Amino acid sequence: MKELLTGNEAVTRGAYEASIAYASAYPGTPSTEILENIAKNKDIIAEWSPNEKVAIETAIGASIAGGRSLCAMKMVGVNVAADPLMSFAYSGVNAGMVLISADDPGLHSSQNEQDNRYYAKFAKIAMLEPSDSQESKDMIVTAMEISEKYDTPVLFRMTTRVCHSKSLVEFGERQEIAKKTYVKNLQKFDLVPAVSRKLHVILEGKLKELEAFSNETSLNVIQWNDNKIGIISAGAAYQYAQEVFGTTASYLKIGFSYPLPMEKIRAFAQKVETLYVIEELEPFMEEQIKAAGIACIGKEKIPNCGELNPEIIAKALLGAEKTLIAVDTDLVPGRPPILCAGCPHRGFFYELAKKKNIMITGDIGCYGLGGADPLNAKDTCICMGAASSMGHGAQKIFNKFNENMRTVGVMGDSTFFHTGMNSLLNVAYNRSNTITVILDNRITGMTGHQENPGSGFTLQGMPTKIVDIPQLVKALGIDNIKIVNPLNLQEVKEALDWALTFDEPTVIITRWPCVLKKHSEKDKNEFGNYIGTCKVDEEKCIGCKMCLKTGCPALSFNKETKKVKIDVGQCVGCKVCLQVCPKKAINKVGE
Amino acid sequence: MSEVKNILLVGVGGQGTILASKILSTGLVEAGYDVKMSEVHGMAQRGGSVTTQVRYGEKVFSPIIDKGQADILVAFETMEALRWLDYLKPDGNVIINDYQIPSAPILIGKQDYPEGVLETIKSKVGTTVIKASEIAKDLGNVKAMNVVLFGAMVKAMKLTNISWEEIIADNVKTKFIELNVKAFKAGITADIK
Numbered sequence: 001m002k003e004l005l006t007g008n009e010a011v012t013r014g015a016y017e018a019s020i021a022y023a024s025a026y027p028g029t030p031s032t033e034i035l036e037n038i039a040k041n042k043d044i045i046a047e048w049s050p051n052e053k054v055a056i057e058t059a060i061g062a063s064i065a066g067g068r069s070l071c072a073m074k075m076v077g078v079n080v081a082a083d084p085l086m087s088f089a090y091s092g093v094n095a096g097m098v099l100i101s102a103d104d105p106g107l108h109s110s111q112n113e114q115d116n117r118y119y120a121k122f123a124k125i126a127m128l129e130p131s132d133s134q135e136s137k138d139m140i141v142t143a144m145e146i147s148e149k150y151d152t153p154v155l156f157r158m159t160t161r162v163c164h165s166k167s168l169v170e171f172g173e174r175q176e177i178a179k180k181t182y183v184k185n186l187q188k189f190d191l192v193p194a195v196s197r198k199l200h201v202i203l204e205g206k207l208k209e210l211e212a213f214s215n216e217t218s219l220n221v222i223q224w225n226d227n228k229i230g231i232i233s234a235g236a237a238y239q240y241a242q243e244v245f246g247t248t249a250s251y252l253k254i255g256f257s258y259p260l261p262m263e264k265i266r267a268f269a270q271k272v273e274t275l276y277v278i279e280e281l282e283p284f285m286e287e288q289i290k291a292a293g294i295a296c297i298g299k300e301k302i303p304n305c306g307e308l309n310p311e312i313i314a315k316a317l318l319g320a321e322k323t324l325i326a327v328d329t330d331l332v333p334g335r336p337p338i339l340c341a342g343c344p345h346r347g348f349f350y351e352l353a354k355k356k357n358i359m360i361t362g363d364i365g366c367y368g369l370g371g372a373d374p375l376n377a378k379d380t381c382i383c384m385g386a387a388s389s390m391g392h393g394a395q396k397i398f399n400k401f402n403e404n405m406r407t408v409g410v411m412g413d414s415t416f417f418h419t420g421m422n423s424l425l426n427v428a429y430n431r432s433n434t435i436t437v438i439l440d441n442r443i444t445g446m447t448g449h450q451e452n453p454g455s456g457f458t459l460q461g462m463p464t465k466i467v468d469i470p471q472l473v474k475a476l477g478i479d480n481i482k483i484v485n486p487l488n489l490q491e492v493k494e495a496l497d498w499a500l501t502f503d504e505p506t507v508i509i510t511r512w513p514c515v516l517k518k519h520s521e522k523d524k525n526e527f528g529n530y531i532g533t534c535k536v537d538e539e540k541c542i543g544c545k546m547c548l549k550t551g552c553p554a555l556s557f558n559k560e561t562k563k564v565k566i567d568v569g570q571c572v573g574c575k576v577c578l579q580v581c582p583k584k585a586i587n588k589v590g591e
Numbered sequence: 592m593s594e595v596k597n598i599l600l601v602g603v604g605g606q607g608t609i610l611a612s613k614i615l616s617t618g619l620v621e622a623g624y625d626v627k628m629s630e631v632h633g634m635a636q637r638g639g640s641v642t643t644q645v646r647y648g649e650k651v652f653s654p655i656i657d658k659g660q661a662d663i664l665v666a667f668e669t670m671e672a673l674r675w676l677d678y679l680k681p682d683g684n685v686i687i688n689d690y691q692i693p694s695a696p697i698l699i700g701k702q703d704y705p706e707g708v709l710e711t712i713k714s715k716v717g718t719t720v721i722k723a724s725e726i727a728k729d730l731g732n733v734k735a736m737n738v739v740l741f742g743a744m745v746k747a748m749k750l751t752n753i754s755w756e757e758i759i760a761d762n763v764k765t766k767f768i769e770l771n772v773k774a775f776k777a778g779i780t781a782d783i784k
Contacts, residue, residue, distance in 0.1 A: 004620050004628070108631045132627075132654075165654035166616065166628040236654075243653040311657040322659040325715055327676045333702040335603065335671075335694035337639035374699045548699050553638055556698050 012037035014140025019177035021067035028074030031102035052077035063097035066180035096147035106307030115281035120258035127258035219255035230272025341554035342572035344512035385419025428477030486510035532590035540585035595648035602667030607737030742778020
């Protein structure tokens, strides 16, 4: 049977067919649905980890204990996981282990567009690159075989288009793979210098064997058509190349992309007149092919910035220009993502934005949207967990040079568990008067509501221990802690004023669930249900637009009546706008 | 069946483009086509602009539709049609929901909702304007406007020989089947330009 699946769903099927026993991940677009789907399978232990380093370490432990394991993350997550990855490459596996890196060319939902293929070369491990959903399934099965045969973790490199595009997948049979026996082996798994020196030599030998495999395997396959143009390509770019050139060119399709099949490439190059290397992002293959003395055309024509598509390739290599419908799309107002109506972050950012002489170090999550118009409450966003640590470093400099500036580091609950905890520990240890704010919305919001150590449920929705954030903050060494309701502006204002009086670390925790979250019984008891909406009293509204400064999408200004209107379809009655109105023209109705 | 056809659905996060594309792709697979579909997830839930691209034919390579390649553009929101218009083939068709959702720059008064969008588009390509949200509201639930638009698209793309009503029934909750089938019928009987 054939099913239309996303690449992420296909990986899940592959994990089942390959008898993978353990899977872990930290959510991150475009990788998140891999674990969400694996969790539906009772044969696989599947877990959210607090961060990517923990995720890969648990998968490494599972492999060493003898169970096939998988670990998934977005590309920047691999930076967090790089420490164990680089050394696990030395020890190798017991049962097979695959690390899925979901890259995001075009930055659909990321802070950079790094090309993680370099991690395979850097760590000296095997790499597979599926180009559609069928390959995403099949290659997971193959990755396990390669991992065990060549004693290497496998980097499984996907991209947004492979993860999130649907194509037809034909299922295979499940392979019943017995657990491998665990045998204590210090010469393999105890990476002290004396052991690692030997393992490095062994690793170089494994790479030679992998290159021989790369030249033989049908994962790297030549399709002969016309020999005037030869194309070497991998991943989504291969599909685009086929779209553009069809049968007018010959292809060497690379599925096993590290080590590259250099002998196969050389033979292919000799038989074609012009050789193009078509790859998304960096010249990963091209550099190696050119270093091997093989002439080819790549990044001098094809951009390394942004996502590729057939149009870009056709224009770059064939000079193809299309006639398009003439339309000035600049005239169409943008539609950026915004904090939802009723978002608990809105009230906090509204008050924070009023403070003068502050630098707001942000983090990765929905609250990054607090930096947009009209709230404009953000100075920086670099990576997960950086809010508090960057705020600390900046505060130290402001203090050293006697500048009248305070820093406020803003992160979410899941970000706090990810790496924000370490940053806050540093603030407590190295004493700065940085203000740290943990926007606890009781869930991992931006990636679509994944459970986390503070939410009370596991990936499968089973009840588990709820980490007490205030207790944890206290244990990290913070003495000054305030917990506030972010929908109560007076409470937020007082907490910020309170924090600004201290010459030592303070933490403000805003506690209110994400407006889109399905409330648990515990949530219902603590926060109640959303009842009623806000309504503008047109008699009282003077059209001052103060309420519009909250940036709530339920509010709009009617130019004819010069009054504000509230969309009852969106309003949940959070009452933030009501508190902002100077004329008390907004009331809550239907309570 | 050799030529690849391209359907581009555009709208705003939360408008139900995903359900429409799920029904569409299920039907196309049942009809024996090779199908590829691309959606970008991530921040769409937060009110951003969303697209779903569906390509079908005997053999499909790229999952994405380039500019100037769509046979039909279905806009769930009016000004989104203008934003994506140059993805349409010059002789392609547009189906537009006559329904405006102001975006953030409009809500805070920095920009105005563009005027005369429908007239601009009508002057360039074959355009069908449907009051899908109103039709759905009259049927009992404004959210079913996605299936009204879907019905009109099925007619415009001459895909009426697929058993859509059964597929809709398989893809929505039991209590919403009747509503969605009615919405589909309302769409498929629309007057397509």
